[in-house]
Amino acid sequence: FTSSQATILYLNEKHKNSKIFCEGTKSLVNELTEAGFNITEEVEDNIDVVLLGYDTELTSQKLRNTCEVLLQDVEYIATNPDLVCPVSFGYVPDCGSVSIMLKNATGKYPTFIGKPEPTMINFVMKKYGYTKEETVVIGDRLYTDIKSAINANVDSICVLSGEATVDDIINGDIKPTYTIS
Numbered sequence: 001f002t003s004s005q006a007t008i009l010y011l012n013e014k015h016k017n018s019k020i021f022c023e024g025t026k027s028l029v030n031e032l033t034e035a036g037f038n039i040t041e042e043v044e045d046n047i048d049v050v051l052l053g054y055d056t057e058l059t060s061q062k063l064r065n066t067c068e069v070l071l072q073d074v075e076y077i078a079t080n081p082d083l084v085c086p087v088s089f090g091y092v093p094d095c096g097s098v099s100i101m102l103k104n105a106t107g108k109y110p111t112f113i114g115k116p117e118p119t120m121i122n123f124v125m126k127k128y129g130y131t132k133e134e135t136v137v138i139g140d141r142l143y144t145d146i147k148s149a150i151n152a153n154v155d156s157i158c159v160l161s162g163e164a165t166v167d168d169i170i171n172g173d174i175k176p177t178y179t180i181s
Contacts, residue, residue, distance in 0.1 A: 001124045003079040003114030004028055004053060008035045009123045010077070010113050015049050021074070023066045023098075024053030028079075043068045052078040052102070052110055054085065054095040063102070070106040080114030082144055086162050115139070116147035121154060140164055142174040150174065 008031070011020070019038045022029050032039045032051075040047065043065050050069050055062065070076060078099050084091035096112075103109045114120050115137075125135055135154040139145020140162025149156035158164050158176035169179060 001120065003120060004031055006120035006123050007051065007053075007077070007079050007113045008032065008037075009127075010119065011035075011037060011049075011051075015075070018048035019044070019046055020049045020051055021047045021066070021069045022051045022053065023058075023062050024051065024055050024079075025057050028053045028055075041065070047072060047074055050074050050076045050110075052076075052095060052099055054079065054082070055098070058098070063098075063105075066102060067105050070102065070108050076108050076110045078110035078112050078114075080144065081112045081116070082114075082141065084163065091163075114148075115141075115144040116151055118148060118152035121148055121152035125152075136177075142168055142172060142176070146174050146176045149177070 019040065020032065022032060022039050022041060029039055029041065047069055050066065052066070078095055081096035081099070082094040083096040085094040099110050121135065121137060125131070132154050136157060137145055137149035137154060138157045138159060140159050142158065142164050146156045146158050155177040157178045157180055158169060160166065160179065160181045169175065
């Protein structure tokens with residue numbers, strides 16, 4: 001279950017008929033459009049919501065448009081607060097890093113739908129009919145994946161194949177239920 005799927009559920013509850021400006025990949029824009037939302041990627045009047053997603057197609061023009069729209073009276077949400085995304089040579093900036101950059105430019109910071117908020121986990125449990133005792137979150141980031149499990153009061157498994165390290169777990173405040181290499 002992805003943060004974009006959780007965002008769609010959130011938008012269905014809160015903004016079904018809203019005009020949404022999306023800074024994200026074409027696939028995110030298509031997913032939102034197919035879900036029935038009124039999506040734009042252009043600076044327009046009457047935008048209700050700015051949605052920021054992880055964007056591997058990010059351009060200076062997209063950043064400029066997002067800054068301009070954020071100066072309007074809009075709700076501002078983002079799919080996830082992840083600071084980095086793992087790639088073959090290390091990491092690249094993810095949605096959380098871009099949101100910090102936009103905050104520096106506009107003074108606005110989004111409400112995050114994805115982890116570490118429990119929203120995504122609660123949506124999944126509700127959608128599939130599982131209890132907290134039947135649910136486990138598996139992830140490689142302490143500050144998002146594992147923290148979301150703690151916030152949702154469910155078990156967690158930290159896999160050491162991504163950002164988190166054993167030292168991070170030992171020395172940090174966020175503790176998974178289980179750790180697997």
